[in-house]
Amino acid sequence: MTEQQAVLDMLEILECGGCVEPAHFFTLMRRTFRIAHLLYLEAEPYADELKVCRLHHTFGAYAAEIYRARALHRIDPILKLALGGVRPVEWTMARHRFPECEPLFEAAQEIGLSTEGVALPLPSPAGRMALLAINVNMPADEWSTYRRHHLRDFQLAANLFHAAMLEHGAMAGALSVRDMRLTSRETEVLTWAAAGKSYWEIATILGISERTVRFFMTNTRRKLNVVSNTQAVAQAVRHALIPTV
Amino acid sequence: MTEQQAVLDMLEILECGGCVEPAHFFTLMRRTFRIAHLLYLEAEPYADELKVCRLHHTFGAYAAEIYRARALHRIDPILKLALGGVRPVEWTMARHRFPECEPLFEAAQEIGLSTEGVALPLPSPAGRMALLAINVNMPADEWSTYRRHHLRDFQLAANLFHAAMLEHGAMAGALSVRDMRLTSRETEVLTWAAAGKSYWEIATILGISERTVRFFMTNTRRKLNVVSNTQAVAQAVRHALIPTV
DNA sequence: TTTTGAACTGTCACTACCGACAGTTACGTG
DNA sequence: CACGTAACTGTCGGTAGTGACAGTTCAAAA
Numbered sequence: 001m002t003e004q005q006a007v008l009d010m011l012e013i014l015e016c017g018g019c020v021e022p023a024h025f026f027t028l029m030r031r032t033f034r035i036a037h038l039l040y041l042e043a044e045p046y047a048d049e050l051k052v053c054r055l056h057h058t059f060g061a062y063a064a065e066i067y068r069a070r071a072l073h074r075i076d077p078i079l080k081l082a083l084g085g086v087r088p089v090e091w092t093m094a095r096h097r098f099p100e101c102e103p104l105f106e107a108a109q110e111i112g113l114s115t116e117g118v119a120l121p122l123p124s125p126a127g128r129m130a131l132l133a134i135n136v137n138m139p140a141d142e143w144s145t146y147r148r149h150h151l152r153d154f155q156l157a158a159n160l161f162h163a164a165m166l167e168h169g170a171m172a173g174a175l176s177v178r179d180m181r182l183t184s185r186e187t188e189v190l191t192w193a194a195a196g197k198s199y200w201e202i203a204t205i206l207g208i209s210e211r212t213v214r215f216f217m218t219n220t221r222r223k224l225n226v227v228s229n230t231q232a233v234a235q236a237v238r239h240a241l242i243p244t245v
Numbered sequence: 246m247t248e249q250q251a252v253l254d255m256l257e258i259l260e261c262g263g264c265v266e267p268a269h270f271f272t273l274m275r276r277t278f279r280i281a282h283l284l285y286l287e288a289e290p291y292a293d294e295l296k297v298c299r300l301h302h303t304f305g306a307y308a309a310e311i312y313r314a315r316a317l318h319r320i321d322p323i324l325k326l327a328l329g330g331v332r333p334v335e336w337t338m339a340r341h342r343f344p345e346c347e348p349l350f351e352a353a354q355e356i357g358l359s360t361e362g363v364a365l366p367l368p369s370p371a372g373r374m375a376l377l378a379i380n381v382n383m384p385a386d387e388w389s390t391y392r393r394h395h396l397r398d399f400q401l402a403a404n405l406f407h408a409a410m411l412e413h414g415a416m417a418g419a420l421s422v423r424d425m426r427l428t429s430r431e432t433e434v435l436t437w438a439a440a441g442k443s444y445w446e447i448a449t450i451l452g453i454s455e456r457t458v459r460f461f462m463t464n465t466r467r468k469l470n471v472v473s474n475t476q477a478v479a480q481a482v483r484h485a486l487i488p489t490v
Numbered sequence: 491t492t493t494t495g496a497a498c499t500g501t502c503a504c505t506a507c508c509g510a511c512a513g514t515t516a517c518g519t520g
Numbered sequence: 521c522a523c524g525t526a527a528c529t530g531t532c533g534g535t536a537g538t539g540a541c542a543g544t545t546c547a548a549a550a
Binding site for chain 1: 256404472478479
């Protein structure tokens, strides 16, 4: 019951936003749970690869160097499963389902790291994805029981920490979206443009003149501070100014 | 300890993907926890309003009719906070922070509904947002304790259910994304187009001829099955085929 | 009542885009 | 070796997008 209490206390701290430093969060997690290591990764897809936005972990510089030098990110099934899905990913399950990733787990054992753990996918706005990987150092059957009892704690903690990271990082980009207020007509026209309609088609659809459609698009380009309809649509989709049709 | 066990069993059912029907999930939740009502909403922003993609709840047709007739969605702070944020939203907290939403809670009391509860934001891919609202029927102090113990359960259950909903809903659109594989050059060209560059500019940037840029864009349009560069960029941003610049 | 903002329209000249024609070069796989 | 795929290039003719000119109408806010 003491452990139970410690867990609840920790979650309360997180919910009150009292933990925005990754190092602080990792320390808190390792003190509260029987966790060996933690890794937080935020990335966005880029042409079959990944563009890493944020990366924090407790595996140490040596492990990171090994991982990078051997290009283990190319075979890491946990990255693919967690960043591409929405459910918790069990490390051993991933290991069995993807035999080609053995070098990854061999490398882990080589430097004395456990191969038991779970990775929690954390969807972010704007198509980005993040994950919190939790590495534990205990026998498989013990981990099975421990996981069953604490996955909910891991999930809530991960969500709250991820929220804190998002709130912190979003401050920079938030200002530029301020004057991105489009009128209803501008939004309509832009939406149809994103659907591949020409000015003439949009004019016909909305029952207005082609010139007026161009007028709205010009205003939209000016407001979004862009030089082409194409760029305007890219901005609009990214900032969710137009609906998914 | 019996309740504890029931909770863990329920979470296990959810994790194994054994619950994709909203009605089934709601029943399970109400049987496991002391929950009065549940609401699951998936929506995307649309010009200061919301476009509802999925909506399931247990409040009944009468409550829904009241909500719609009085246009309570316009003042509902829980919608705004949960769909716009990433942290759990406490109903009473929202009520105190937004005095203009009193009609909402008055309407709830009028038809005999409790005003205690919590809403869990559930970020989805592609800029969409979802929430699971949990409504309980207990005194404030009791709810405070209950919430403290079970928020983690709610969060994990919500995440797993949301995952099931996404996996189920994505089946339809998943096929079309299959052949959306762009080559590295196509991605590069499309990325610059999304940045508002003309063919001539992209050609200069990449050090190739303007004709070649057009060639890649034509291939891209064909692969994405669209009719203009503008539409191609909209698709690409939505499916995260190009990075956020 | 004046002012502001949104919605709306017309013409001109220029540039950008787009489809269809017809190719070359290089690399890896069966 | 043949085959497929990716990267690359040229020309022609038509359509679409873009900026700058100069307006009207209506409703709500100051």
